[in-house]
Structure formats: C-alpha cells, structure tokens
Amino acid sequence: MLEFETRIDELAEDTPVEGVLVLTIAQRERTRFRATLTDGREAGVLLPRGGPVLRHGDRLADAEGRVVRVEAAPEPVSTVHDEDPWQLMRAAYHLGNRHMPLEIGRRWLRYRRDHVLDEMVRGLGLSVIHEDRPFQPEAGAYGHGHGHAHHHHE
Template identity: 60%
Template sequence: MIVLTRRIEAADRVDGTVTLDVDSRIKSRLRVTLDDGREAGLMLDRGHLLRGGELLADAAGSLVVRVLAAPERVSTMRCDDPHLLARAAYHLGNRHVPLQIEPGLLRYQHDHVLDDMLRGLGLTVEAEQAPFEPEAGAYQSAPHSHNHSHEHSHDHPFVRLPSHA
C-alpha cells in the first residue's frame, strides 16, 4: 500500500490524485482510495487542514499525489454589501461554524437552520454542491464539528473563575 507521509511545495510530475471532502481533509491518519483506484494511507503531521491542490509524497519522494477538494453539500451566501456580509460572518462565527470566506461570499456545510437565520437578515442563501475550503481559524488548524442546540458556552476549559462562596 502507498503511504503518503509528507507535504511538498512543488513536483516535476504528479502520479495521482485523491479527492476528499473537508471531514477527511481534517484527518492526519486516514486510509484513502486514490482516484485511479489504488489504496493509500495518510500518515501526516497533525494539525493541518489539507487544501485542494496540495501535494503529498511518500517518504522517498518517488510518488506524488495531488489533493482535490470534493464537491459536497454546502450553503453559499453571496452579497455585494460589505456590512451585510460582515453581519452574516459575525452571526455564523458566533455559532463556531467552519466558514469559507471569499470576497462577496460565505460558505458553510449545509444547515437549514443557519440558512433560515441568514434569510432572516435579508440575505439569499443557496444550497449547492461545491468544494468546501473553510478558514482554519486563529486558534485551530482545522474546522471542528458544530451543533445548533440552544446550550452555548464560551467557557474556556483552562480558565477558572473565582467562586463567590
């Protein structure tokens, strides 16, 4: 089996491709099937979201594979108004939603509750199939799962507040 162990900046040739959704591109240890059917394993350094277009190589550098971001079900909001775009990003960020940010565009994994929230702000949201390339974030290197329960905490696990006893 092919074992891809490192990221490389450039290569004279590419020997194959692997198409992965964002949930797979988060993982550093993963068994994958290359687009030509060959089996491979990812054994990469932790803490890095694989991006579409990145190159991976085996330990010897004799095999190079390009990562492709798979189209997946996403919600896309396009807006030319910078203020409205910032408001939408604020509300999605407040819910810790992994978010792809581009000029005039916000994209997140499809969620009808979030779609309705943005529509309530006066925005148009479209569900579509597209590659999802979220921001890594200031304190993390990959998106994390989220839920939309009404219980929400910003408590940091290492911060201890004084008791009032």
C-alpha cells in the first residue's frame, strides 16, 4: 500500500502526478485514513494532526517522491441560487449561526444536504435544489485552511 505523508503546497502545474484520490469532504477533513486511488491502488494518508483540510487540487507525496492529486468527490449537497446578494447574505448568516460548512460562490451557496436546513432556507424565501456536486466549503477565518482559495465557477 502506498503511504502519503507530505502535503506539497508549492508544486509546478506540470509536475507529473501518478494518481488521483477522489475524496468527500468528510474524508478530506481527516488527517489519517485509507483510500483507493482512481486506478485501484490502495493508499494510506498519514498527514500531521491538526493540519489544514485537504482541498480540491492539493497534492500529496510519499517517501519515494510519488505525487497524487486530491479531487473533491461529488456528494449530496443543497445549492441555493439567487440574483439578490442580500438574500444570499441572509441565508449565509443563518447557516453560519448553525456552524454549517458553507461553500460560497457568485450568486449561490452550497451546504451538505440536510432537510432541516433546506426548510429554514426555504422559509427565508429562497429555492433549494438537491445535487451531487463536489463540496468545497470555506476554510474558515481562524487559519484552518490554506492561504489561498479554490473557486468553482458555474
């Protein structure tokens, strides 16, 4: 089994990648876990505890210098679209008060699918759609993420 113990933050885009790990946000929040690369090889991830959450596009290396890329897996999410930034800010405020991980895009919000939260957002006058999409919530304001952001554009 391959073991990836190092996060590579500064790596040229053309650095060869020998595999891909497609992971849910629950997996990416952990520092130690087993997973299967898209080519079927088994891998262990053994990162230092307390580090930042793995983000879509991150790269990990093993002791032999093999590099794999992390991709965010599609998972059940609720997405709220609205042209009115005020409405989206209201929804983000109420979701944030419930300490829910939230992905914020232009004219949309996304959170883990939850029927109670869906009803709350609908109660604010917004429409909710259910999708299976990669989920990349904000890293947080207290240094629990990378210093750079990854944005999905729709």
